[in-house]
Amino acid sequence: xxxxxxxxxxxxxxxxxxxxxxxxxxxxxxxxxxxxxxxxxxxxxxxxxxxxxxxxxxxxxxxxxxxxxxxxxxxxxxxxxxxxxxxxxxxxxxxxxxxxxxxxxxxxxxxxxxxxxxxxxxxxxxx
Numbered sequence: 001x002x003x004x005x006x007x008x009x010x011x012x013x014x015x016x017x018x019x020x021x022x023x024x025x026x027x028x029x030x031x032x033x034x035x036x037x038x039x040x041x042x043x044x045x046x047x048x049x050x051x052x053x054x055x056x057x058x059x060x061x062x063x064x065x066x067x068x069x070x071x072x073x074x075x076x077x078x079x080x081x082x083x084x085x086x087x088x089x090x091x092x093x094x095x096x097x098x099x100x101x102x103x104x105x106x107x108x109x110x111x112x113x114x115x116x117x118x119x120x121x122x123x124x125x126x127x
Contacts, residue, residue: 047109050107050108050109051109053107054103054104054107054109057103057107058100058103058104061096061099061100061103062100064096065093065096065097065100068089068092068093068096069093071089072086072089072090072093075089
């Protein structure tokens with residue numbers, strides 16, 4: 001009976017440790033991501049206003065980018081994909097991305113970029 005009780009406590013302790021290890025996510029990496037991090041907190045009010053105006057101006061372009069991405073996924077998942085049409089969509093996405101980058105330069109926010117920090121941006125926690 002005493003061995004059973006000890007085994008039960010050991011098993012409960014192991015399960016408790018395992019449960020907390022899953023709470024860390026992908027290995028508990030404190031990696032730096034490409035998210036906003038600490039950089040967005042250091043904007044001056046004028047810079048923040050520029051960034052907000054830029055984000056508002058490119059929102060339709062970003063929505064079109066999402067639409068193109070979805071169309072591209074649909075085209076690729078077909079039984080016999082039309083690679084010429086896929087290539088055309090990809091070129092359209094590149095042109096759109098270039099247009100967004102040009103608009104960032106024209107509006108003066110191209111130099112702000114992503115900060116380094118523990119933000120929830122692209123690449124956070126990935127190896």
